[in-house]
Amino acid sequence: MEQRRSILDAILDNIGDAVVLTDGEGRVVRVNRAFEDLTGHSGAALVDAAAGNALEMAEGLARVVRATGAGRWVGTLRCAGGGDCAVELRISAVDDMGGVAAGYLGIVRSAEGLPPEPEASRFGHDTLTGLPNRDIFVDRVEQALLLAHRARQSVALLMMGLDRFSLINDALGHSAGDSLLVEVSRRLRKCIRETDTAVRLDGDRFALVMSIADVDDSVIVAEKVLNAIKEPFAVDGQEVVVTFSIGIALYPEDAPDVESLGKAAENALHFAKTSGRNQYQFFSKDMNQKAKVRLDLEARMRRALANQEFIVFYQPKVSAEDERLVGAEALVRWMDPDRGMVSPGEFIPVAEETGLIEPIGEWVLRRSCEQMQGWYEAGLKPVRVSVNVSARQFRSRTLLDIVKGVLTETGLDPRWLELEITESMLMNDVEGVVRKMAAIRELGIGLSIDDFGTGYSSLSYLGRFPITTLKIDRAFIADVDTNPKTAEIARAIIGLSRGLNLEVVAEGAEVVGHVNFLRSHGCHTVQGFYYSKPLPPEQFEQKLREGKVSRPG
Ligand code: C2E
Ligand code: MG
Ligand code: MG
Numbered sequence: 177m178e179q180r181r182s183i184l185d186a187i188l189d190n191i192g193d194a195v196v197l198t199d200g201e202g203r204v205v206r207v208n209r210a211f212e213d214l215t216g217h218s219g220a221a222l223v224d225a226a227a228g229n230a231l232e233m234a235e236g237l238a239r240v241v242r243a244t245g246a247g248r249w250v251g252t253l254r255c256a257g258g259g260d261c262a263v264e265l266r267i268s269a270v271d272d273m274g275g276v277a278a279g280y281l282g283i284v285r286s287a288e289g290l291p292p293e294p295e296a297s298r299f300g301h302d303t304l305t306g307l308p309n310r311d312i313f314v315d316r317v318e319q320a321l322l323l324a325h326r327a328r329q330s331v332a333l334l335m336m337g338l339d340r341f342s343l344i345n346d347a348l349g350h351s352a353g354d355s356l357l358v359e360v361s362r363r364l365r366k367c368i369r370e371t372d373t374a375v376r377l378d379g380d381r382f383a384l385v386m387s388i389a390d391v392d393d394s395v396i397v398a399e400k401v402l403n404a405i406k407e408p409f410a411v412d413g414q415e416v417v418v419t420f421s422i423g424i425a426l427y428p429e430d431a432p433d434v435e436s437l438g439k440a441a442e443n444a445l446h447f448a449k450t451s452g453r454n455q456y457q458f459f460s461k462d463m464n465q466k467a468k469v470r471l472d473l474e475a476r477m478r479r480a481l482a483n484q485e486f487i488v489f490y491q492p493k494v495s496a497e498d499e500r501l502v503g504a505e506a507l508v509r510w511m512d513p514d515r516g517m518v519s520p521g522e523f524i525p526v527a528e529e530t531g532l533i534e535p536i537g538e539w540v541l542r543r544s545c546e547q548m549q550g551w552y553e554a555g556l557k558p559v560r561v562s563v564n565v566s567a568r569q570f571r572s573r574t575l576l577d578i579v580k581g582v583l584t585e586t587g588l589d590p591r592w593l594e595l596e597i598t599e600s601m602l603m604n605d606v607e608g609v610v611r612k613m614a615a616i617r618e619l620g621i622g623l624s625i626d627d628f629g630t631g632y633s634s635l636s637y638l639g640r641f642p643i644t645t646l647k648i649d650r651a652f653i654a655d656v657d658t659n660p661k662t663a664e665i666a667r668a669i670i671g672l673s674r675g676l677n678l679e680v681v682a683e684g685a686e687v688v689g690h691v692n693f694l695r696s697h698g699c700h701t702v703q704g705f706y707y708s709k710p711l712p713p714e715q716f717e718q719k720l721r722e723g724k725v726s727r728p729g
Contacts, residue, residue: 188206188208188209189208189209191208191210192210193210193283193284193285194207194208194210194211194213194214194215194283194284194285195207195208195210195211195281195282195283195284196208196211196222196237196281196282196284197270197279197280197281197282198237198238198241198279198280198282199278199279199280200276200277200278200279200280201238201242201323202237202238202239202240202241202242202280203225203234203238204222204223204225204234204237204238205223205279206219206223207219207222211284214255214261214263214284214286215233215253215255215256215261215284216255216256216257217229217230217233217255217256218230222234229254229255229256229257229258230256232254233253233254233255236253236254237253237282239370239371240253240265240267241267241280241282242319242323242371243316243319243371243373244265244267245267245269245277245280245315245319246267246268246269246272246277246280247266247267248264248265248266248267249264249265249267250262250263250264250265250287251263251265261286261288262286262287262288263284263285263286263287264284264285264286264287265282265283265284266282266283267280267281267282268280268281268282276322276326300312302376304354304357304358304376305357305358305360305361305376306361307361307364307365307374307375307376307382308373308374308375308376309375309376309377310375310377310378312375313375313377313383313385314434316373316375316385317331317333317385317434317437317438318434320373320385320386320387320427321427321433321434321437323387324387324427324428325428327387329387329388329389330387330388330389330390330391330426330427330428330429331385331386331387331388331426331427331437332384332385332386332387332388332391332393332394332397332424332425332426332427333383333384333385333424333425333426333427333437333438333440333441334383334384334385334386334394334397334398334401334422334423334424334441334456335377335381335382335383335422335423335424335425335438335441335442335444335445336381336382336383336384336401336420336421336422336423336445337380337381337382337420337421337445337449338360338380338381338405338418338419338420339418339419339420339421339449339453339454340418340453340604341353341356341379341380341418342571343571343604343605344356344411344416344418346571346573346605346608347604347605347607347608348411348412348414348416351412352411352412352414352416355411355412356409356411356416356418357376357380359409359411360382360405360409360418361374361376361382363401363404363405363407364382364384364401364404366404367397367400367401367404368384368386368397369386371386371387372384372385372386372387372397373385373386383441384397384401388426391426394424394426395456398422398424398456399456401420401422402419402420402422402454402455402456405418405419405420406419406454419453419454420454421445421448421449421453421454421455421456422444422445422448422455422456422457423441423442423443423444423445423446423447423448423456423457423459424441424444424456424457424458424459425437425438425440425441425443425444425458425459426458426459430459439467440459440463440464441459442467443459443463443464443466443467444457444458444459444460444463445457446463446467446470447463447466450529470526473523473526474526474530474532476512477510477523477526477527477530477532477536478532480510480512481532481535481536481539485510485511485512485513486508486509486510486511486536486539486540486543487508487509487510487511487712487713488506488507488508488509488540488543488544488547488713489506489507489508489509489710489711489712489713489716490504490505490506490507490561490710490711490713490716491504491505491507491703491708491709491710491711492504492703492707492708492711492716492719492725493505493559493562493681493701493702493703494701494702494703494707494708494725495700495701495702496691496694496695496699496700496701496702497695497700499707499724499725499726499727500723500724501559501719501720501722501723501724501725502559502560502701503559503560503561503562503594503701504559504560504561504562504716505561505562505564505596505703505710506540506543506544506561506562506563506564507520507564507710508520508524508536508540509710510523524566527566528566528567528568531568533566533568533569534568534569534572534574537564537565537566537569538578538582540563540564541563541578541579541582542582542585542586544561544563544593545561545582545583545586545588545593546586546588547713548561548588548592548593549586549587549588551717551720552588552592556717556720556721557720557723558589558592558720559592559720560591560592560593560594560622561592561593561594562594562595562596562622562624563593563594563595563596564595564596564597564626565595565596565597567597567598567600567601570597570601570612575612575616576612576615576616576619579593579595579616579619579621580619583619583621590619590620590621591620591621591622593621593622594621594622594623594624594644594645595616595621595622595623595624596624596625596626596647597623597624597625597626598625598626598627598631599625599626599627599628599629599630599631600630600631602625602631602637602641603631606637606640609641610640610641610642613641613642613643614642617642617644622644622645623641623642623643623644623645624643624644624645624646624647624679624681625641625643625645625646625647626647626649627647627649628646628647628648628649628669629648629649629651629652629665629669630649630651635672638672638676639676643678644678644679645678645679645680645681646669646672646673646678646679646680646681647680647681647682647683647703648666648669648670648680648681648682648683648699649683649684650682650683650684650704651684652665652666652669653666653682653683653684653685653686653690653694653704654684654686656689656690656693656694657687657689657690657692657693658689663693666682666693666694666697666699667697670694670697670698670699674698679701680698680699680700680701681699681701681702681703682694682699682701682702682703682704683703683704684703684704684705685702685703685704685705685706685707686704686705686706687706688706688727690702690704690706691706706727707725707727708725
């Protein structure tokens with residue numbers, strides 16, 4: 177034993193390579209002479225890690241060893257005298273038993289004069305932001321769990337996504353989006369300790385892995401991140417404000433391994449997004465259940481699209497003056513063979529999230545145009561059909577081509593088509609929205625603002641949008657006959673529409689009192705249960721034949 181040690185000493189002190197030995201936690205156990213020459217630190221100072229630069233280097237080494245494990249690392253270490261030395265470190269595990277190393281052996285070379293690593297070839301790093309990427313993410317989390325397990329500590333995994341990043345990409349272009357991501361990464365790095373890892377997963381999604389002594393530690397970091405990101409960014413000379421949503425899951429409290437920890441954090445992130453964004457949410461068991469339901473719904477929707485389980489209902493729009501049928505809103509229904517009719521309120525939001533809204537929306541558009549053209553060709557007098565376009569569809573670059581294509585394929589005269597978009601879509605990027613609207617209007621179709629009055633859009637912009645119709649949200653119609661304040665708002669919206677020369681439609685008129693109010697205040701087009709519920713195609717065809725929707729009773 178004694179002899180082996182002196183042989184080892186002799187080897188260590190006579191080879192030219194700088195060598196460092198650490199324990200399993202990365203604490204320096206000994207270094208050789210070449211190491212002392214290279215770094216200027218004495219071995220004793222490093223082992224004691226007493227203070228100052230020796231402490232900084234010892235801690236730096238420990239971090240590198242813990243984060244890298246066995247492998248290669250290139251970076252800087254704090255040498256004696258306070259300067260940073262560029263080094264290359266090749267680390268091997270010693271007495272590795274089932275992934276738990278008793279110690280590490282590091283061979284250090286000066287990286288001074290070595291060509292800098294081209295970013296693209298740094299394995300496991302994102303070329304844009306320089307952060308570690310998905311390739312080494314799992315590894316890092318695994319290591320963190322292992323260490324935490326031994327130290328009886330916890331690990332917090334924070335999954336983070338920028339809110340509405342695609343809006344910025346669409347509005348300012350991809351290179352602006354890229355510079356934003358670079359700046360976001362820089363701010364992220366500032367929020368964390370060096371022992372924590374920030375990762376760019378893909379697109380606008382990031383993750384943080386940190387060992388924590390207390391749940392509060394993760395709250396502090398999450399709040400720091402939210403605040404750091406909230407500060408305006410300067411991108412291409414423009415000020416841009418973005419927010420983060422963060423999902424947090426804890427090991428071992430929420431999940432026992434990397435995979436389930438990742439899923440739990442994903443679920444929490446989803447919850448943060450759907451609870452209004454710009455916030456963090458901790459994972460809860462309840463979320464898992466909700467996530468299952470969502471996944472299940474998504475799979476069923478895909479099947480429904482393939483199996484043609486969707487159907488379009490039409491709700492008549494009626495002239496309050498003479499009960500003439502003047503239009504129809506196309507409203508999608510899902511005839512689920514297992515569950516019966518599913519209302520759009522249940523599946524549209526999930527379709528929107530998953531992107532399925534794009535094929536579903538396209539299908540509704542095509543079907544509505546096809547049916548209206550079919551009725552026209554059967555000799556019926558057509559009415560204008562209004563098709564709802566969701567936020568995601570409206571943003572999509574393909575919307576215009578899809579609408580053009582559908583009009584050509586079906587042969588429907590564009591004046592019989594109107595698109596409904598909700599007010600909340602108008603709030604960002606006014607210029608872009610105006611351009612898109614103008615292109616839509618150019619096709620000869622109408623444009624309506626749905627649910628008007630609920631989206632808090634700035635009235636000053638309203639005049640700039642090339643729209644044709646305002647639809648008063650049904651919240652303002654519900655008690656228009658009994659509540660003087662609501663009545664005043666409804667009156668104001670009607671006046672506003674007339675002033676801007678827009679058609680005004682009231683939705684959700686249920687009782688005669690609503691209709692009387694609307695008629696006497698100059699809102700001529702009324703949609704609601706009072707006249708008719710949304711109807712399946714064959715029943716709507718009957719109304720089209722009659723040209724009138726008589727009041728019940
Ligand atoms: P929306 O566009 O505001 O449609 C009006 C909703 O009000 C419809 O609900 C309609 O059935 C309901 N409604 C009509 N009259 C009355 C009434 O007198 N009283 C009450 N209480 N409700 C009335 P529906 O069909 O369940 O649709 C809900 C929402 O789902 C729609 O709101 C729309 O935002 C969305 N949606 C429906 N179909 C589509 C579609 O094809 N594509 C997209 N993107 N969204 C759709
Ligand atoms: Mg609508
Ligand atoms: Mg509406």
